[in-house]
């Protein structure tokens with residue numbers, strides 16, 4: 001890793017919107033659907049965004065939105081972490097890790113039982129994320145390779161909170177749940193599924 005970039009992580013405000021969309025667009029240059037997804041998520045009352053700032057300039061963003069575990073006794077509210085974006089010129093300097101730590105701490109402080117995400121386990125496992133299968137939880141779509149569906153368990157988690165994950169409608173409206181086409185084929189081949 002290059003020299004760590006010192007950042008302050010703070011809640012996103014409405015005046016950050018433009019800068020955040022620019023960061024998301026640059027980080028997800030190959031996945032343009034993530035920009036309108038972020039715009040729609042930010043408009044939800046159950047979305048909480050956090051911005052990493054260096055020298056007063058936003059260089060990263062992460063969002064948390066309410067999701068559910070469809071457990072047998074009842075629906076359980078939890079949080080889905082997406083998207084996580086670091087400006088290309090600030091990547092590999094600890095900013096993504098700082099945003100992940102902050103988001104997980106905020107989720108724990110809010111009383112959520114767990115945080116979930118879809119992503120590369122090679123990156124997230126280093127930050128303590130584990131496959132949801134360990135909890136008896138199944139991904140929100142069969143198009144999410146099981147190892148890529150990961151969680152951090154928080155203090156409020158109880159062992160009966162197991163079952164399928166249910167993502168908020170905004171992710172479905174933007175077709176941002178799981179993978180399709182070549183990316184799905186490549187991920188399945190990578191994980192030997």
Ligand SMILES: CC(C)(COP(=O)(O)OP(=O)(O)OC[C@H]1O[C@@H](n2cnc3c(N)ncnc32)[C@H](O)[C@@H]1OP(=O)(O)O)[C@@H](O)C(=O)NCCC(=O)NCCS
Nearest residue numbers: 001027084085086091092093094095096097119120122123
């Ligand atoms: C993925 C991302 C959020 C990581 O943020 P970051 O600030 O660059 O990462 P950090 O500096 O905290 O961690 C860097 C370490 O993670 C590793 N890493 C970064 N991305 C990785 C990936 N996709 N797979 C495996 N390792 C990865 C780096 O190699 C580095 O390790 P090193 O120091 O041994 O080289 C950032 O690169 C990004 O915005 N990427 C584009 C958007 C994206 O893919 N978001 C996540 C979607 S699930």
